[in-house]
Amino acid sequence: MKKFTEKEKIFLNSIEEARIATSHDNIPHVKPVSFILVGNEIIVATDYNTRTFSNIKSNTKIGIVMDVYKSGNHKAVCIQGNCEIVETGEEFNKLYDIFYKKFSWVRKDPWKEKEAPFLKINPTNKTSWGIN
Known part of the structure; x- marks a missing residue:
């Protein structure tokens, strides 16, 4: 598991939208989502009847990018990782x-x-830019 730096954590806690990428039958699927950072994990809410959820059921590998685009001042954290589904409990x-x-x-x-x-x-891989 890759760890976030303190500056990356501050950045991730300052924004709330990301783009998540999953796949089915080698066909990529990307959509915007809301997220939170909890510890060293990114948490996304979804619905059961979405392409994202059905993709995760068959392939737990995922990509997600959290960024803010300003010309000449782009900031982003890009992650590849494994996904778990949390449906119940504490x-x-x-x-x-x-x-x-x-x-x-x-x-x-x-x-x-x-x-x-x-x-x-x-996160199993991550890169970031513009976060000083």
Whole structure:
């Protein structure tokens, strides 16, 4: 597992959108997602009926990039890693509480265990740029 530097953690905690990449039958699938950093893992909420979720069920390898683009001042953290699905239990509730506090869209449309899972991404490779 690759560890984030303190500067990378500060950057990741300052933004809330990322693009996640999964694949099925060697066909890439990329979409924007909300995320949180918990310890050294990136956590993403998804729905059961999404291409992302079905891809993870058959292939736990994942890519995700969190960035802010400003011409001449692009900042990003790009990760490849393994993904676990969190659907219930104490860990689910802990992650849900963090999402609930951070995102108004969660407060507007709350969910419970087994209604929508979290994806827990453990980085195996990472690179970053523009983060000093």
